[in-house]
Every structure is written in C-alpha cells, then in structure tokens.
Amino acid sequence: MTVHAIEATAISKKFGNLLALSDVNFSVANGETFGFLGPNGAGKTTTIRILTGITVPTAGTATIFGHDIVRETIAARRQMGIVHETSNVYDDLSAWHNILFASELYNVPRSAGERRGKELLELFGLWERKDDRVKVFSKGMKRRLTLAMGLVNDPRLLFLDEPTSGLDVQSNLIIRDVIRELTGQGVTVFLTTHNIEEANLICDRVAIINRGQIAAIDSPERLKKTIQSVQSVEVAFDPSSPKLLEHLRELPLVSEVRKEGDKFRLITEDPSGVIENVTTYAREHHTRIISMTTIGPSLEDVFIRLTGLMIRVKGVKAID
Amino acid sequence: MTDLNESCGQLCRELKAAWAIAKKDIRIYYLKPNIIVSGMLFPLFMFLAFAIGRDAPPTMLVPGLIAITILFSASSIEPVSIPIERRTKTFDRLLSAPVSLHSVVLGESMSGFLYSTGIALVPLSAGIILFSTPIVQPLALIGGVLLTSFCFATMGTLFAAYPTESPGDIMSMLNLVRLPLIFVSGVFIPVNALPQIGQIAVLFSPLTYGNDLIRAGFEGTTHFNPLMDVLAICVFILLFQVAANHLYRKFNE
Numbered sequence: 273m274t275v276h277a278i279e280a281t282a283i284s285k286k287f288g289n290l291l292a293l294s295d296v297n298f299s300v301a302n303g304e305t306f307g308f309l310g311p312n313g314a315g316k317t318t319t320i321r322i323l324t325g326i327t328v329p330t331a332g333t334a335t336i337f338g339h340d341i342v343r344e345t346i347a348a349r350r351q352m353g354i355v356h357e358t359s360n361v362y363d364d365l366s367a368w369h370n371i372l373f374a375s376e377l378y379n380v381p382r383s384a385g386e387r388r389g390k391e392l393l394e395l396f397g398l399w400e401r402k403d404d405r406v407k408v409f410s411k412g413m414k415r416r417l418t419l420a421m422g423l424v425n426d427p428r429l430l431f432l433d434e435p436t437s438g439l440d441v442q443s444n445l446i447i448r449d450v451i452r453e454l455t456g457q458g459v460t461v462f463l464t465t466h467n468i469e470e471a472n473l474i475c476d477r478v479a480i481i482n483r484g485q486i487a488a489i490d491s492p493e494r495l496k497k498t499i500q501s502v503q504s505v506e507v508a509f510d511p512s513s514p515k516l517l518e519h520l521r522e523l524p525l526v527s528e529v530r531k532e533g534d535k536f537r538l539i540t541e542d543p544s545g546v547i548e549n550v551t552t553y554a555r556e557h558h559t560r561i562i563s564m565t566t567i568g569p570s571l572e573d574v575f576i577r578l579t580g581l582m583i584r585v586k587g588v589k590a591i592d
Numbered sequence: 593m594t595d596l597n598e599s600c601g602q603l604c605r606e607l608k609a610a611w612a613i614a615k616k617d618i619r620i621y622y623l624k625p626n627i628i629v630s631g632m633l634f635p636l637f638m639f640l641a642f643a644i645g646r647d648a649p650p651t652m653l654v655p656g657l658i659a660i661t662i663l664f665s666a667s668s669i670e671p672v673s674i675p676i677e678r679r680t681k682t683f684d685r686l687l688s689a690p691v692s693l694h695s696v697v698l699g700e701s702m703s704g705f706l707y708s709t710g711i712a713l714v715p716l717s718a719g720i721i722l723f724s725t726p727i728v729q730p731l732a733l734i735g736g737v738l739l740t741s742f743c744f745a746t747m748g749t750l751f752a753a754y755p756t757e758s759p760g761d762i763m764s765m766l767n768l769v770r771l772p773l774i775f776v777s778g779v780f781i782p783v784n785a786l787p788q789i790g791q792i793a794v795l796f797s798p799l800t801y802g803n804d805l806i807r808a809g810f811e812g813t814t815h816f817n818p819l820m821d822v823l824a825i826c827v828f829i830l831l832f833q834v835a836a837n838h839l840y841r842k843f844n845e
Contacts, residue, residue, distance in 0.1 A: 324688045328845050346602070349690035356688075360681040364620045376612035377689045379605045421685075 275338045277302045277429050277460035278323060283332035285318050285484075292318045293484045296332070300462060300477075302428075305455045307475035308464040311579050315484040316464040317357065320433055323462070324354050336429060350378075353427030357434045357464075359414035363407035367398050367417055370406060371424060378425035385424065392420035396446060412443030419447060429460045436470060448474070472571040480578050487578040495574045502569040502577065505546045508535045508562040509554065519557075523549045537567070606698075609691040613699025614706065621673045622707055626759065630672070631665035632711060638664075642780045651726075651810045654719035656779040659740065659803040661715050663770060666708030666741045667748035670700050671762035674752035687844060697749055697836045704745030705738075712737050725810055732818060733809025739825040740802030746832040747798070753839035773799045778807075783815050798828040 278300040285293040293315045300306040310316050321327040323334050325345040334341045336348035361370050371393065375385030393399040396416035406414060415435070422430060432451070436444045451474060455461055465471050471478050472492045479489040488495060509516060512534060520529045520536055525546050528539040540546045543566040554561050621627055639657045646653075677683035686696050716737075719725040727733055751766045774780065776790055777799035783791060794800040801821040808814040814821065 326684060326687050326844060346690045346692065349688065354685075354688050356681055356684055358681040360685050362616065362620060362682055363680070365616070369619065373612060373616050374685075376615075377609055377686070377691065379608060379690070 275302070276300060276335075277304065277337060278306075278462060279335045280319075280323065281333050283319070283322060283329045283334060285315075285322060285327065286330045291484055293322075293329070296481070296484075296486055298479050298486060298489055300460060302337075303455070303458045303460055304476045305451075305461040305463065305474055307471035307478035308462065308481065309466075309468060309471055309478055309575055310464075310481035314481045314579070316481060317433065318484075319481070320431055320462075320464060324352065324431060325349055350425075351427060352429045352431060353422035353425060354431045355419050355422040355433060355435055357437070359411070359418040361406050361414055361417050361421065364405060366403050366405055367393060367409070368402040370417060371421055374421035375424045380425055388424055388426070389420075392423055393417075395450065396420050397442075410440070411438065412440045415439055416443055416446060419450065423454075427459065429462065430454060432461060432463045432465075434465055435463065437466060468570075468572045468575055478571070480575060482579040488574070492571050496569045496571060498574065502573045503540060503543050504567045504569075505538045505540065505543050505550065505564060506532070506535050506567055507538065507550055507564045510560045510562050516559075519553065520550075523553060525549060535563075606691055606695040609689065610695040610699035610702060613686060613696060614702035617669060617673055617700065617703030618706065621669055621703070624672060627668050627672050627707075630763065631668035631707065632661075632714075635661045635664040638774065650719060650723035654715060654723065654725045655803065655807040655810050657715040657719075658712055658737065658806050659777070659779050659799060660774055662708050662712050662737065662740045662802065663744050663773065663799055665711040666704045666744035667751070667766060667770065669704040669707055669745070670748040670752040671766055672759045673703075674700065674749075675757050675759045675762060678755070679757040687840075693837050693840055694833070697746075697833060697840065700749045700752070701742065701745040701833075704748050705742045708741040708745060709737060712741065719810075727809055728812040729809050732805050732814075735822065736802055736805030736809060739822065739829075740799070740806070743798050743802065743825050743829050743832070746829055746836065750832045750836040750839065753836055753843060755843040773797050776800070777803050778815065779803050798825055801825050801828075 276299040278298075280296055280298050283293055283296040284291070296315070296319065308316055308319065318327065322329050323336070323341060325341045325348060328342055337351050339348035339351070341348045362373070365373065368389065371389040372385060375389060380388065390399065393402050396419065398413060398417060398420065401409070401413070406417065409417065419435065435451070436447050439447070448470070451461060451463075463471065463475065475492065477489060477491050478495065480487045488498070516536065517529060517531055520526060520538060523538070523546065525540050525542045526538045526549075527541070530537045530539070538546055538550070547564065547566070550564065551561070635657070638660055639653075643653050643657075674683060677686075720727070748766070751762050754762055754765065756762060776786070776793040777797045778786075778794060779799065783794050783800070786794065801816065801824040804814050804816055805818060805821045808818060816824075
C-alpha cells in the first residue's frame with residue numbers, strides 16, 4: 273500500500289456556527305509539489321493549521337506519511353518543516369540564534385544544527401549578516417530566514433504558506449530556486465499561494481478551495497482544459513484610446529473584454545472569428561494593430577471560474 | 593526494552609526543547625522594560641510601602657520581601673512574552689514543533705523560574721549583607737525559593753494562556769490574583785494574626801506555603817509542617833501545569 277505524504281479524509285472544521293472547512297478530501301504523493309489555491313477566507317490557513325497539528329479538525333482525519341496528525345502529532349511533525357504565512361522570526365535574536373533555536377526545537381544535534389544552519393544561511397544569502405539582529409532585516413531577508421528555519425531539520429514534507437507574497441525580486445527568485453531544488457531532491461511541498469502563476473510554474477497538481485470546500489484538484493494543464501471555452505485574443509493598438517474598450521465590447525463573438533496594461537484581452541469561444549473582426553475594425557477605424565496573439569485559458573481563468581470571482585475595474589464582484 | 597528506549601529518547605527530546613524555549617526567553621525578554629518594572633521594581637515598592645514606619649525586625653521583613661519578589665518576578669515573564677509571541681506569530685512556531693504542549697508550558701515556566709530565582713538573590717543578599725540576617729535553615733530557604741519560583745512561573749504561564757496579543761490584558765487579570773495573595777499569605781501579617789476567614793483563605797494561597805518555608809530559613813520555625821508546605825506547593829504546581837495545558841489546547845482549537 274502506498275503511503276502518501278499527506279492524506280486528508282473528510283476534514284471539517286467549525287468555529288462556533290461558522291463552517292470553515294467542509295468535507296475536504298485530498299492526498300499528496302511523496303515527492304509531489306501540491307498547490308493549494310483559494311481566495312482570502314476560503315480555508316487555506318485552517319487546512320494548514322490542521323495538517324500541522326496546531327488545530328484539531330471537528331471531523332475527519334489527516335495523516336502525514338501514515339501518522340495520524342491528532343493521535344501521533346509529534347511523529348508526524350518530525351517529518352515536516354513549516355514556513356508560516358507571517359515571517360515568524362525572533363526580531364531580538366540574531367539570524368544565527370534564530371536558526372540554532374529552530375534546530376534545537378527540532379532536536380537536531382548541536383554540531384549538525386550548526387553545520388546545517390551555516391549551509392542554509394549561505395544558501396539564502398544571509399551568512400554575512402548572521403550576527404545581526406533580525407529586527408534590522410528587510411521583509412525579504414526575514415522571509416528567507418523563515419524558510420531557512422523551516423528547512424533546518426531536513427524535512428521530507430515542507431509546508432509553505434504564501435512563501436513569496438509581497439517580496440522583492442531577489443528574494444522571490446532565491447525562494448523559487450530553493451523550492452525547485454527541494455522538489456528535485458524528492459521533498460514533498462505543500463504550497464498555499466495567491467500567486468496563481470507561481471502555482472502554475474511550480475506545482476505538479478493544484479487544489480482550488482472555495483468557501484471551505486474543494487472546488488477542483490488536478491494538474492494545472494488539465495484544469496485549464498476543463499474550461500476551453502475561456503479562450504482569448506490579446507491585441508495591442510497604435511494609437512490606443514479609452515474608447516477602444518467600449519468598441520471592442522461591441523464586436524461580434526466577444527463575450528468579455530479586459531484591459532491589461534497597454535493591451536486588450538478579448539474573451540471568446542471562437543478566436544479565429546474574433547481575429548477577423550478585430551482586423552476589420554482596425555482597418556475601418558484607421559488604427560494599427562501592433563500585436564495580436566491567441567491565448568488559451570490560464571490557471572487564473574480556472575481559478576476565477578471555480579471560485580466565482582470576477583475582477584472588475586471597480587473591485588471584485590461575485591458572478592455566481 | 594525498545595519501547596523504554598524510545599520513551600527515554602522522547603523524554604530527552606522534550607526536555608531539550610523545553611530548555612531551548614527557556615533559553616530563547618532568557619535572551620529576548622529578561623531585559624525588557626515592562627518585565628523589569630513588573631518583576632523587580634513593583635515588589636520593591638510594595639515592600640517599602642509596608643515596611644517603612646513599621647517597627648519590625650529584619651528577620652520578619654526579609655523573608656516577606658523575598659516571597660513577594662518571587663511572586664511578582666516569576667509570574668511576569670510569560671504574561672509579557674506569550675502575548676507578544678502571539679502577535680508576532682512566533683508562538684505558532686512553538687505550537688507546531690515536534691514537542692508536546694507540556695514541554696512548551698514547561699519551557700515557558702522555566703524561564704520565569706530562572707529569572708525569579710536570580711532576582712530573589714538580590715533581597716537575600718541585601719538581607720545578609722545589610723541587615724546581617726542569619727540563615728538558620730538553609731535547606732528550607734533554598735527549597736522555598738526554588739519551589740515558590742517554579743510555582744509562580746507556572747501560574748504566569750497559566751494566565752498567559754488567555755488568547756490575547758496584549759500583555760496588559762493578562763497583567764490586569766494577574767494582578768487581580770497577585771495583589772490579594774500578599775494579604776492572605778502571612779507575608780506581612782502573620783497567619784496567626786489574621787481573622788478567622790483570613791486563616792481559612794491562606795490555605796488556598798500557594799504563597800502561604802512558599803513564605804512559610806522561606807521564613808523557616810531565617811526564623812527556624814514554620815506555621816505548617818515543612819513537608820506539608822512542600823507538598824502543597826507541588827500540588828499547586830501540578831494544578832497550574834494541568835490547567836495551563838488544558839487551556840492552551842482549548843484556546844488553540
């Protein structure tokens with residue numbers, strides 16, 4: 273029998289009368305990179321808190337490499353590293369003392385902890401600053417240190433809660449490289465993120481959770497195929513004008529138009545028909561097409577479709 | 593045999609983790625201004641308020657000063673550190689580590705215990721050096737200081753279980769308990785001199801038994817049997833530990 277890295281079975285969680293999670297089922301294979309996507313308040317953090325044994329589910333079970341997280345909490349936690357959503361490092365300690373504390377908490381022997389700590393601080397570009405108090409670190413440096421602390425026990429399973437949210441480019445690149453390296457070494461990664469493109473690039477499979485329920489679980493490419501009707505044509509004009517948006521909405525075969533930077537994205541079920549219509553429009557209105565590309569559905573489109581969210585100019589509106 | 597080895601190994605891991613938590617608290621919190629005020633200055637001023645103008649011998653006053661210093665210093669670390677760690681989410685790091693909640697509670701209590709034991713040396717040294725107060729039963733004094741420190745450190749950890757991110761919330765609740773304890777523990781007013789209801793109330797205060805042992809160190813006599821003092825403090829420690837574990841678990845759900 274295959275032992276999954278994570279096996280969540282019929283998990284539900286109630287806070288008073290609020291049902292935060294309802295009958296959540298999924299499994300994550302050993303070595304897999306699994307993305308957990310959902311809008312704010314969908315139940316991502318509650319799921320992570322249950323899987324890491326911080327919170328107890330109201331119903332259902334979860335196992336980590338076969339260890340029940342409620343009954344065998346410590347054995348399950350020994351397999352995992354956790355990088356919480358907030359960079360929960362000790363500001364009044366140096367980076368070195370932070371990482372040594374994490375290694376002591378995970379019962380890594382002193383010499384091994386020091387060796388691993390040095391490796392990780394070097395890997396994350398923090399070795400030169402190891403004796404500085406963390407309170408003077410930038411947000412990106414704190415995030416890198418948090419990730420380093422999560423890896424100090426060489427976990428088989430790594431929980432990453434929004435690892436790159438709001439970070440500078442350098443920190444982002446370092447963290448993504450490290451995640452790729454870890455997955456290359458066979459470490460299982462459970463990633464929650466708002467960054468759908470990040471999940472698309474990194475994850476073998478993603479689950480989309482909405483209002484406490486799993487809406488879909490599959491590989492990013494398979495999920496995209498489920499909504500082939502959401503194809504689009506991306507076009508840029510010269511000159512561009514605000515009136516274009518209104519005119520493009522009136523073109524036949526176009527169901528929706530979004531302005532994305534200096535381009536327009538025309539959602540359609542018939543891209544070739546839309547290309548003809550746009551070409552005709554440009555000729556008739558004496559405007560030049562700079563570029564035009566057909567685009568298949570993105571993971572973001574899947575997310576929007578499944579979570580019932582549609583981004584509008586004036587905010588977020590539910591469409592279901 | 594394998595089970596025994598595994599159990600010993602786990603116990604060892606738990607104790608190491610508890611010590612790591614205590615060390616972390618020592619590094620971060622011992623010199624925080626609100627801990628110095630609450631743990632050192634507050635008991636000193638309380639003592640002066642009672643002692644000045646009273647014609648009491650040092651052997652009567654010094655044990656009382658040591659007892660209230662321990663009460664305030666031991667119970668001041670966790671009510672500050674834990675809400676701060678809730679706010680910075682570092683407390684989640686402890687709750688998600690591969691150690692039991694008992695070890696987290698023990699580690700937090702250990703930092704208060706060590707802080708208080710260290711602080712208790714100040715009035716003790718002052719008593720010996722400035723007032724030439726004699727120590728007649730060193731074992732009772734040492735036992736009293738250590739047990740009372742651990743007991744009130746655990747009490748501080750218990751109060752810090754209240755799920756708030758503001759140290760002030762916990763300190764307010766804690767002072768509702770700590771301040772009355774001074775009056776019903778024989779610290780400044782001997783147990784024999786209390787009214788009937790007061791003499792019943794002292795039985796429910798852990799400070800009574802700690803103060804009794806510390807006083808025995810200087811005066812050589814105790815109000816209760818010293819073994820009963822030790823046993824009573826141990827019962828309070830156990831109660832506080834069990835209650836703290838229960839509350840941390842409950843509030844995390």
